[in-house]
Amino acid sequence: MSTAAATPLFACSRCFSRHPFEELSPGEQLCKECRGSFPVVKCTYCRSEFQQTSKSNTSSICKKCEANVKAYGKPTACEYCNIIAAFIGNKCQRCANSERKYGAAVTCEQCKQRCAFDRHDDSKKVDGKLLCWLCTQSLKRALARTKQHISAVDKHKHRAHKSKGGHKEKRKSDMLKLNASDSSHGDQPLEKKSKLNPLQGKSFYLLLGELDPNSSDHVVAMTQLKETIASLQKKVQQKDNELLAKDKLITELKAQHLNNTTDLRNEMKNKDRLNETKFNMMNSKIQNLLKEVATLSKSAKKNNKNTKVALANTENSGSGTDSPSTN
Template sequence: MSTAASTPLFACSRCFSRHPFEELSPGEQLCKECRGLFPVVKCTYCRSEFQQTSKSNTSSICKKCEANVKLYGKPTACEYCNTIAAFIGNKCQRCANSERKYGAAVTCEQCKQRCAFDRHDDSKKQVDGKLLCWLCTQSLKRALARTKQHLSVDKHKHRGHKLSSHKDKRKSDMMKSKNSGDSLNESQPSEKKSKLNPLQGELDPNSSDHVVAMTQLKETIASLQKKVQQKEMELLSKDKLITELKAQHHNNTTDLRNEMKNKERMNETKFTLMNTKIQNLLKEVATLSKSAKKNNKNTKSLLSNTENSGSGTDSPSTN
């Protein structure tokens, strides 16, 4: 039995041809011919995997998020999963749909964020019996797939050692026992290695999970910095408004004071004019009253003279 024949093969999800697991793309499980030698990348915004369809277009944004950017502009961080995919409101479409379908969000047992949704079904069995959010579920599935791949490779190596030891019939029984002991000794480190490899893959700083985590942290930091800048701009605008209001209040107070002073001056001027006019009128009244008295006196004297002259002319005629 050849080593190639013992390698487990997996079917392509598009053409159903069988290939080794490492030759299939993660997520969509496509062979090289079906994916056209174009890489499968993760969307910068929603973190879902998609396949690039052109060598000239190496965008890391999926078509759905690209359309949403054109419609609604750049997204903000989701209040649940912290992915930069909230185009409408404060929630991404994935969390909004899950909340509408499964109820309020609960705490993820892996990342300890309030971004998981309990489906109340057997979906937890697929992720090691834990209630995880979508991002942690995808990360754990990739880790389990790598573990399965490492175990299958180590099992294949162990089986190859066994076959080679059984085919060597020309050696003595002592050499056979030694070879069998060596094969057992070699199988134990391989099993230990297979158990350690998944951990090493998870702890590898260049692994996809760490890249995703670093990208999420950078996006979260960028989102927080953007919020801080917005708050600073709001504070600056409020300070500017307060300064303008203070200046307007000062100007209004100054205008009112000047207006009151002008009115006081005008009132004083009017009062002075009225007093002057009253004094003039009083003088005129006094003059008129004096002249009237004088005229009355003259009139009385004329009347008395007239009476006297009249009485003097009448007396001789009577005698």
């Protein structure tokens, strides 16, 4: 059997050409020609992976989010998944579409947040668990790393087997010993058997998950912490903005109160001045009227006196003409 036939080949997820597993990129499973010389990065907002296409443009924002930022401004945290990707409303486009398609969100079995959507299809579940999009992606990357590690171990064993082709008898004796050891520990629990031979069963996956600092749990925890920090920072910023708005309102109310007080004082002063002016005018009018009354009284007295004198003179003149005729 040739070397090419002995080495398993895997398909590129973009062009579907077949290559050895170690030549494909982790996560995206892209060949060298598809991924080129540019790295695959995560979008700062929607957290989806995309490949940079230019050395001059090293932005960590995908084209879709970049267009949304230009159209709607910077996004806010999604009320379901807490990803900073809610450009319109309080939900990111991914959660809004899933809610419209599958109904209300449910609790994710990994991160325990209410950000998963039940598709009512067991084939869509990862390892039989109902997970949110972030946990699904993290678990898939962890499984890909585990498979890559297992492939490397198998390749190493294959090379060791070829290098020790002349020692078949010794290898047979070792295998007999290994089988005897397995049979002697057959009554022991599965956990102990996995410690004796960690390459058996699914315990190897669990062991790799515990030893790998980039395992699904760690990645999910780090992602959730980052999103929580971003959400808390946003809330702090909102509270600061609210406090600034309240301080501004208080300042405006104080200024309005001061203006109202000043206007009232000026109005009272104007009214006092007007009342004083009216009071002086009335006093002056009263004085003039009193003078008129006095003048009229004096004229009336003088007229009465002249009338009396005239009457007296008339009487005197009448009595003087009658007396000779009487004699």
